Amino acid sequence: MSDFLLKMTGVSKEFPGVKALNNVDFYIRKGEVHSLMGENGAGKSTLIKILTGIYTKDSGTIELNGRQMSPQNVLEAQAAGISTIFQELNLIPDLSIAENIFLGREPKDRFGKIQWKKIYVKSTEALKDLGINIDVQLKLKDIGAAIQQMVALVRALDINANLVVMDEPTSSLDDNEVKVLFKVIRNLKERGVSVLFISHRLSEIFEICDRVTILRDGKLVGESLIRDISHGELISKMIGKDSESIVSNKKKAIDFSTKETYLTANGISSGIMLKGIDLSIRKGEIVGLAGLLGSGRTELARVLFGDDQAANGKIEINGKKVSLKHPADAIINGVAFCSEERKAEGIIPNMSVADNITLASFSDITRFGFFSRKKQLQITNKYIKQLSIKTPGANREIKFLSGGNQQKVILARWLALKPDFIILDEPTRGIDVGAKSEIDKLIQSMANEGISILLISSEMEELVKRCDRVAVLYEGEKVGELQGEELSVDAILHTITAGHNRKLQGANK
Ligand SMILES: Nc1ncnc2c1ncn2[C@@H]1O[C@H](COP(=O)(O)OP(=O)(O)OP(=O)(O)O)[C@@H](O)[C@H]1O
Ligand SMILES: [Mg+2]
Structure with missing residues (x-):
């Protein structure tokens, strides 16, 4: 028997105007923590969505434990032993923590009545195992992002999983919470469960992962044991050029006392x-x-x-x-405020990238009181270029962009306002390492223009x-x-x- 839990071979997926995955091979061993790395829009989430039955692949095969599978939906993937925590948490804000954990698989007594007490006790215990003491009857919307992550995790763990997939689980966690999560991941590993872990924070990859697969523009560009690859090599592979250009150090001190x-x-x-x-x-x-x-x-x-x-x-x-x-x-x-709640306060999913960017800077895209499409496109294209927003064009609806690219659009919206203070x-x-350094430069150049940040x-x-x-x-x-x-x-x-x-x-x- 092979020691591979998962073998995805020759997987391709195309969206209108984008080849999201191009003949990708992706293998995960039993009991390893494996990272999928790549820039924003490289195809990481798409690969996961194919694995978990949310998207159907155009071609390729998936083998789990030596058996071919082709999950048609999340439930089928779960039944096969794959649990997923998505980039956008799929929990229900108006239900309680406990209800979210047991949603769709509530324990029932022999009369078919839901056993609420059991649900509360089990949820409380499961969270306690992760070091979280909380009233599980609280509504999900009333707890912080970090605990919500843990709720999603408990939900995923409770299903008997061979593979737990985590798409950017740490992006809304602070250092302490990341520690808790890593403890849980190590625990899973000891039990022989494999973990697919995605994060744009390199330090996390090097701390928790055993192996890494690297995608660039939908193609497989490399695969390595973590201990055999350096930070620089990993970044170079991801961005397809030398990493030196993006490794920056501490900022030089400037004297502001006279400003x-x-x-x-x-x-x-x-x-x-x-x-x-x-x-x-x-x-x-x-x-x-x-x-x-x-x-x-x-x-x-x-x-x-x-x-x-x-x-x-x-x-x-x-x-x-x-x-x-x-x-x-x-x-x-x-004053401008680019908030962290991009889902709730940020993007308007059905509007184009252009409309999302220029939403707040209305006066700049009107001429003598009339809306100027030309101006709008000018501004949009400038930011698409400056922030390397991956989109087939300014008119693409924003909901089709990858998570990191949506984030860049929101940032562009506030930059386009040309505020005094942001x-x-x-x-x-x-946001991936390459784009991060572009954003660093942009923030600095705003400051150089006298904008306070x-x-x-x-x-x-x-x-x-x-x-x-x-x-x-x-x-x-x-x-x-x-x-x-x-x-x-x-x-x-x-x-x-x-x-x-x-x-x-x-x-x-
Ligand atoms: N449902 C969809 N419709 C159209 N295009 C899509 C869809 N889902 C993804 N794409 C496109 O496929 C490409 C890969 O996106 P994906 O979400 O897999 O990237 P990612 O590697 O997860 O990036 P990020 O780090 O930003 O999360 C992107 O160009 C994205 O715009
Ligand atoms: Mg993604």
Whole structure:
């Protein structure tokens, strides 16, 4: 018997205008953690969707445990032993955690009545196994993205799986949660379960994976044991050119003390989340917000954009006190906000790439009050090029783009507004390494034009690479600021820990 669990051979799939997969061979061994790597739009999710019965392949074969299969839907794939956590979580926000875990396979007693108690007990235990203590009767929409991931995971694990497929499970998790997930993955591996793990964060691939398969433009370009490949080689294979061009280091320190201040926020408090935060940003400065999930980063951004109201504190822009009661107030003051919730607040699925990009910059695409298609295409094509958005054209409906490319479109929308101040909440989540460095350059060039930038990222390395200064938040308080020489990943972590310890001491007093 072979030690391969899965053999996909000669798989091809074409969409109108795109050859998403071109004769790809993809093998997974039993009990290994295998990564599928490639730039945005390389075909990773498409391959997974074929494996799990969401798309039908144009050609090729799939063998699981030596047996040919051709799943027609997710349930068939599950029955064959393949569980999947998709890039877009397919959970139901209005149902409880427990209901989501057991959806479609609720245990029933002999009279056919659903055994709710059993459902609650089992869900609670399963989550506890992953180190999460939570009331499983809470509605899914009322819990954070990270716990939602874990719910999807528990749901997947509960089905007796030989293979667990995870398409970018860590993109919305913070460091601690990634650790929990990795513990779970190692646990699966010990039980002989294979894991297909997709992530754009190289450090994660090198930490958790045994082997990697690399796709470029729908073609297989390489396959290797992780221990036999370097970061540089992996990147080069993915992007098809030398990786040197994209490996960037820490940002050079610039002295901002003589530059004009753009925004000052003093004593910002809101609800239970923010406790008296002070923050100032100068013109052309890139300020990062670091902190764990739930530290108040997004909440602060929402206050600065007028999405939430500060209960206390004041905000000045260009030296004048402003009242930001609504996003419109912020926009009038030159503020833009590229939010992390791209599904909910971001894309309009049935509209074209062009319409999605120019949605907010209406005045730029009208001439004497008339809509100018030409202008719209000009702007759209500029960003398609600048951000290397993979699409057959400006008119393609955005829902057909890969996850990372949709993210780039949202980013383009805010850039097209040419704001004075832009808040970027996890702007490169789900974006591949090559495009990330393009976005880095773009952010920097905006700053060079005098635009102030507030950057939220859970990847601390990126904050260090991109920011002039980083404010560290812990449980709604600013616990430190780092800049110049003192700014490093270690220093950020240290500041968070110090904040945590101070809190503990405070609580013990
Ligand atoms: N349903 C669809 N209709 C049309 N085109 C599609 C569809 N699904 C995917 N594509 C196209 O197929 C290509 C591969 O997309 P896929 O989602 O597999 O990329 P990916 O490697 O997962 O990228 P990402 O890292 O951004 O998630 C892209 O060009 C995408 O636009
Ligand atoms: Mg994808």
